[in-house]
Amino acid sequence: MDDTIGEARVTTKPRILIYHAGQCAPKKCTGIRLSRMKKSQILTSMSQIPRGGVVLNPVSEIAFSRADRDALLVSGLVALDCSWKKAEEIFASSRLGVQRALPYLLAANPINTYKPIKLSTAEAIAAALYIAGFKELAEDTMSIFKWGPSFITLNHDLLEDYSRCSTSGEVVQVQKEYMEL
Secondary structure: OEEEEOOEEEEOOOOEEEEEOOOOOOOOOHHHHHHHOOOOEEEOOHHHOOOOOEEEOOOOOOEOOHHHHHHHHHHOEEEEEOOOOOHHHHHHHOOOOEEEEOOOOEOOOOOOOOOEOOOOHHHHHHHHHHHOOOHHHHHHHHOOOOOHHHHHHHOHHHHHHHHOOOOHHHHHHHHHHHHHO
16 A cells, blocks of 8 residues: 655555665675565665665664654665675765664674674665564565574564664664673
8 A cells, every 4th residue: 555745655565675786696695686586676876775765874873763664664775785895885985865774683694694783685674674663574575585584583582672662762772781781
């Protein structure tokens, strides 16, 4: 179901967009696989990022939270898909959209298993969806990868706690409490 607000299209589930920098092995790329499975749309230029889209960017100073849900529904969720070796350059050059960093989570992907913060594109998207209250969509996103469901299982308590936070500040506080354990 879609509603229209001015020129913006509001849906009941967010549009998933992936800026693909073309720096990865296509067979291992979770962003390409999500696109092939019709779960996302690939962007080939940063200029294609929607003005109000929520961009997952680990160098952002603002944490992603449930407060970003409305922006997701209006303008979409954008992941930046690039090599971790060149990530700093890509993330630093991202200026369009509403920049948000995901809180502390552990990767479950085969390349970075149990490494904090080094999430695959699919894991980042699923985490944002889960935190924003789209838990079934997050699980569906991860279901196309053999290791995918283990990301949700591994981070379940964190994701649940983050999803109960209303603001970025609350997410940062929960993250801080986990880091002190």
